[in-house]
Amino acid sequence: MTTVVNRRAGAIVVAAVIATSLGACATATSNDVAPADASRSANSAASPATNQSSQAPSSAVSVDWGDGKNPPGMAEGNPNPPGWYEAAFGKRTTEKVLYLTYDDGPYPTTTNKILKLLAANDAKATFFVLGRQVDVFPTYADKIVAAGHALGNHTQDHENLATRGPTVIRKQLTSVQKSVGPSLGNCMRPPGGFIDDQAGAVITGMGLVPVLWTGHAQDWAPPSTDKMIEMLKEATAPGAVILLHDSIDKAKTVAASSVMIPWWKKQGYRLETIPACRK
């Protein structure tokens, strides 16, 4: 019973987020997720003058986050919850746009290298930062935003939100908002991908859009750089959301990024910030 109530609460808040969004749904069909309400679109009162895509979260989607026991999308057999993509992005685009994400930073050695690579390739990314890292390296949130990237909330202490109650979940998220300030986007990524119906309802109730991913290079336990590159090429698709990390000891992530960012550009992909994370 509780699950159903939470799910409904989450859907209501997602609808509220949509109502204030400036973006319109991209015209596309989804090939790996359940279709959203094709008739729904938001009014575009002030479209950005850039060529950035303007996908918007879809209020038509009520995500069943499940019990949170399995980290979704981390391995075969644990698919992401159906509908999460539409809830975060609206419909899947057919445009060659790709959303690169770096989690668990900032960590100066790694973050600086990633920022340089992105700048050199005219690419943008979204950084899901930890509050505890921002507290130690407080200049980096501004540095990331000043370079044109977006910031998302990855909790204060990398907590598994599927094992925590509403009070701790709110505290973990508001701490980051306090540390980063107004440049933090209204989006979050649950650490480890762990999210359940209760956490989903609390998160959306705070006006935050949960963002998972569609591909990764397993850089939390990295294989060879060549294997990581192969995984990232396989994950490449219009609208793909790529999970990487700019935390400590991420030499292979930097190496793979240095190959892949120019490769994506050469393939005609625009590397953009996640619309729900933009300020």
Ligand SMILES: [Zn+2]
């Ligand atoms: Zn993380």
